[in-house]
Amino acid sequence: GESVGLHLPTLSVQEGDNSIINCAYSNSASDYFIWYKQESGKGPQFIIDIRSNMDKRQGQRVTVLLNKTVKHLSLQIAATQPGDSAVYFCAERLLGGGPLVFGKGTRLSVIA
Amino acid sequence: SAVISQKPSRDICQRGTSLTIQCQVDSQVTMMFWYRQQPGQSLTLIATANQGSEATYESGFVIDKFPISRPNLTFSTLTVSNMSPEDSSIYLCSVARTGWSSTDTQYFGPGTRLTVL
Numbered sequence A: 001g002e003s004v005g006l007h008l009p010t011l012s013v014q015e016g017d018n019s020i021i022n023c024a025y026s027n028s029a030s031d032y033f034i035w036y037k038q039e040s041g042k043g044p045q046f047i048i049d050i051r052s053n054m055d056k057r058q059g060q061r062v063t064v065l066l067n068k069t070v071k072h073l074s075l076q077i078a079a080t081q082p083g084d085s086a087v088y089f090c091a092e093r094l095l096g097g098g099p100l101v102f103g104k105g106t107r108l109s110v111i112a
Numbered sequence B: 001s002a003v004i005s006q007k008p009s010r011d012i013c014q015r016g017t018s019l020t021i022q023c024q025v026d027s028q029v030t031m032m033f034w035y036r037q038q039p040g041q042s043l044t045l046i047a048t049a050n051q052g053s054e055a056t057y058e059s060g061f062v063i064d065k066f067p068i069s070r071p072n073l074t075f076s077t078l079t080v081s082n083m084s085p086e087d088s089s090i091y092l093c094s095v096a097r098t099g100w101s102s103t104d105t106q107y108f109g110p111g112t113r114l115t116v117l
Helices: none
Strands: A010-014 A019-024 A030-038 A045-051 A056-058 A062-067 A072-077 A086-094 A106-111 B004-007 B010-013 B019-025 B031-037 B043-049 B068-072 B075-080 B089-096 B106-108 B112-116
Touching: A010 A019, A019 A106, A030 A062, A030 A072, A045 A056, A045 A062, A045 A072, A045 B106, A072 A086, B004 B089, B019 B031, B019 B089, B019 B112, B031 B075, B031 B106, B043 B068, B043 B075, B075 B089
Parallel strands: A010 A106, B010 B112
Antiparallel strands: A019 A072, A030 A045, A030 A086, A056 A062, A062 A072, A086 A106, B004 B019, B019 B075, B031 B043, B031 B089, B068 B075, B089 B106, B089 B112
């Protein structure tokens, strides 16, 4: 079947290591950010979100960091597992609302 | 969260024909969107489906090519008209439950994988 992310940048990590996926967002007026995980043949799945009034937010095994000064977002995955292999997208939304605008995406490949 | 289904899940179509994609949500939602994901690319917003009025299209997308319906708060359709091979993509339905709030999470359906020959 079709494969998403054939030409995307790839991050390869060893199983059990921590992963860091980076995203540069485009608009300094963006107020809300989401990370999505997209497995092959599926739609994007919500992972974690963060508002612009925060620098860091933690979930289960995941942490999102926001640096508004340089318009940079990162997703940290602790103890990466084979099931984490997927394409990861960041998305932003402007203050006041509107549909999400997506970044380019990164393919995470976990080596067992 | 919201449970979103799309039909068909995939299709192979001939050039010049049209395909209508359906999106069904398990509960009422305020906002529904249609995205396109071309092979190896990120997601691009096609339009916002508005209940009871014409959809709002993004730059580069027009109603004649991508007519959209939204008859109620749980259902929408996207038609890809007069298809060409360049329309081969994954088409994704997305919803936001409560409205145009800046912190309203968007959820996605599984996508419709379209191949145009």
